[in-house]
Amino acid sequence: MMIKRFLPFGAALASFCLVSLTGQYAALFVQGWSFSSWLYPLLFTAALESSYFAAYFLTPQVPLLGRVLELSLFLSPLYFLSAGSKALAVESLLVGGAWLLARGYGRQFAEMEIKSAYLSDYPPSAINWEYESLESKGYGAGPAVEYFWRRFFAFGSGAVVLAIIAERSNFVLDSLTRVRLGVLTTGSLFCLLVLQTGAYLFRLQILWEYAQAKIQPGLSRIWLKSLSVFLVVALLAVNAAPVNYSPFSLEKIGPRLAGFLQRILEGPALKREAGSDFPAAAGGPGFLPPPSEAEPSWWIAVILLIYLLSAGGIVLIFFLILLGFLIVEFSKKELGGLRGLPKLAVRVFKALKRVWQKLTGAAWAEPEENVFSPRPAGVKEEFLFSRLRFSSWPEPRNIRAQFRRMVRLGRKKGVSFRADHTAGEYGFCLQKKLKEGKNNIALFIAGYHRVRYGRDRLGPNEQSKIMALGSDLIKEIKNLGKEE
Amino acid sequence: MxxxxxxxxxxxxxxxxxxxxxxxxxxxxxxxxxxxxxxxxxxxxxxxxxxxxxxxxxxxxxxxxxxxxxxxxxxxxxxxxxxxxxxxxxxxxxxxxxxxxxxxxxxxxxxxxxxxxxxxxxxxxxxxxxxxxxxxxxxxxxxxxxxxxxxxxxxxYPRIYNLEDLNLTSAAVIGPITAQKRIYPDPTKLAGVRPCQAGDPLRTLHWPATARTNSLQVKQFEHTVNVTCLLLLNLDRGDYESKKHHLQTELAVSTAASLSAALLRSGAALGFAANGVLTRRLAQEKINLTGSGPILRLRPRQGTAQLVQILTILAGIETQKKVGFETILAEQSRRKGSAAFLFLVIPKDSVEIVSRAEELVRNGYRVHIFVAGSKIRHPRLLHRPKEAPLQIFTAREKEGARL
CATH class of the missing domain: 2.60.40.10 (Immunoglobulins)
Structure with a gap:
């Protein structure tokens, strides 16, 4: 799906425009701070990195340290570039904002793919995209692109609020600032709409792929071309339309409303009814005597002290337990994630290298990554697996690695793990090919399911049994075709 | 929403x-x-x-x-x-x-x-x-x-087989037959050569034979006439075995289509009659049916247009249970002279049908019965000489005929 490659860029551009616009307004509101021009590239780079990373590499396993490192990559130059602590705080907020906005979009793109995986359980004829619209939401689950609409509305409303505050505060705007604000507002709207349609097209492409629809070649290009015409016309129309003609603006109805409210509030005073007076201040029939102020005895103080100490102790213990639990859990997760950090760095590096090679037109020099990763929807099967010679591979260490090995070997022998295959279905395909290991396949796949999706771990005996089955199967797959 | x-x-x-x-x-x-x-x-x-x-x-x-x-x-x-x-x-x-x-x-x-x-x-x-x-x-x-x-x-359209694929010999189809009166020689069909006689036109001289025999030889042509045939298809649901209804119907229809194609290709004029019903979806098609009533009938004609008409009817024809096949045969025996040859495609050779066929033979028709079923009740009528006026053939799809 080509569109996914460009969506994070659109998200970065939209985030950049929105945060830059906010920054321009912030420069008006925060005394003694101005929006520096070097902030533009920094904001855009932060947004770009964040959206692409979230769309392609971010998983729940990525440790917090990874995110901190990522963010510090953009915040550290700020420390040297910003003049003063107030500027540093505002600029950090802006950079962080751009980073977070883009992160949200990027994560959503990744989730759209991940959440669509359930579609593989349905036959292609049962998948339809025709009702994937806001109007048809009532027929089923909400459309996946509603997230983008919510953001569109929130950011648009935010921009309106900022514009209203700026105008009501009677700031004197020079022509350059006016142009900047105008360009950034229009740019934000344009980018948000492009992003909106891009996300919708991406969702449709996912559905089309699962539904095995026959797509017109170059549909995305025609779509975006037609869209750009529509957007230019729409934005021109919006900018050319008349403004400030309201018959009930705040200035016109404000004084009337204030007068009306005043009349309500200054209404006739309540008359006191005869005989309903409050009792006399002292000596009257309703007077209650003040409580006696006798000295408390010393043992009450002791009990109170013990109570306070024990309560404080219990709270402290609970707090320490909670803190310890959080630290242990966090460190456990963090440590688990940290182990994958070098691997993540390698993946990022390889991806960047691949992009660079594609951009410069360099020939593909190295074989693809020798790692089995969960298949992202839409990626063709041939790109999933290594091009390395399998004779030189080491023995698989566990059941999942054995299954991956089987898939690689099977592909070489003509039993491909298709995009719509589950492990069980693939096992069934293998079963047809293999002569001796027919029964072993079912047992092995059952074991694989337990390891991959089961809650409990397999016992060592069970694991070694299944691995022995797996080794036999691998051998048999290797020999497939040789006997003939 | x-x-x-x-x-x-x-x-x-x-x-x-x-x-x-x-x-x-x-x-x-x-x-x-x-x-x-x-x-x-x-x-x-x-x-x-x-x-x-x-x-x-x-x-x-x-x-x-x-x-x-x-x-x-x-x-x-x-x-x-x-x-x-x-x-x-x-x-x-x-x-x-x-x-x-x-x-x-x-x-x-x-x-x-x-x-x-x-x-x-x-x-x-x-x-x-x-x-x-x-x-x-x-x-x-x-x-x-x-x-x-x-x-x-x-x-x-129904599948059209070669007659051999339906287990039928070419004897099952009449085609052009030799005329009793030798009036019109067919210049496309050379029968042989004979010595020249007075009155023979010069253009009939066979020069190679003349050179070989050293005496004038002329070409002798066959004298043929095209015959008029009528194909009658029985689609009375009661005559088909209920278990094999679909298979037998399709075989009968395919046999009818294959016979029509073979007959029309040989130059015969072919008419068609059946006691089936046409599907409603066929209403838009132009079919020149003759007469009104429960029997679908096409006038005998030659050529591809007639074949298309018959195939169109056969594409949309279905069985029914109101009109028996005997009705068609009875009507046919009343219409004397409408055709010389009758081809009956039926699922079983019941006694009634065979007796009706014998009656038609007595009226001067030559009748060939094609049974699209497994059992033959009148085996005596099978494998008869080519000239026999009443014959029975079994139509059976040969293995691999569809390939």
């Missing part, structure tokens, strides 16, 4: 613009109104400019044949459509593989052709359509659905 929520928010944006009177607020409100009100209404208006039509004319197929049907979607307006998906409803017996929905983007003043592959499997008259069209916008706000009711009839 979610769209109403967004329309409500658009109205709020407009209210905010009216209250606070800021250009940004107005722009925002206008954009929201365009998206959640204008675009939807505009697209509804725009879809009236979409024209869908079929490009494939009348379609006739033989079983196993594949053909592509195409419908065209045209955008007559100048504005683009984000995506359109269209699917022609194809009957299961015509769909080769699962039909895939086509998705395309349609810029202004453009057209797209959507093909679909048909695979004929089973004799019949099928109707394609309606075409289902979905039109969506750029933002996923609303989708419109249309049904284009432009049906197209597809005829799948």
């Amino acid at each position: 979610a769209l109403i929520k967004w329309q409500f928010l658009s109205m709020l944006a407009l209210l905010a613009a009216f209250l606070f009177e800021t250009r940004t607020a107005y722009n925002w409100a206008y954009l929201m109104l365009i998206l959640f009100f204008g675009l939807r209404l505009f697209q509804r208006r725009l879809t009236e400019q979409i024209a869908v039509r079929r490009l494939t004319p009348q379609l006739s197929l033989f079983p196993g044949e594949q053909k592509e049907v195409v419908f065209q979607v045209e955008n007559k307006s100048r504005l683009p459509f984000a995506w359109i998906s269209g699917l022609d409803r194809i009957p299961t017996d015509l769909a080769g593989t699962r039909p895939k929905k086509g998705v395309f983007s349609l810029p202004g003043r453009s057209r797209v052709e959507v093909p679909a592959l048909l695979t004929a499997r089973q004799r019949g008259v099928y109707v394609l359509g309606p075409i289902e069209i979905f039109i969506g916008d750029f933002f996923g706000l609303s989708t419109q659905r249309f049904l284009v009711d432009d049906p197209q009839t597809v005829l799948v």
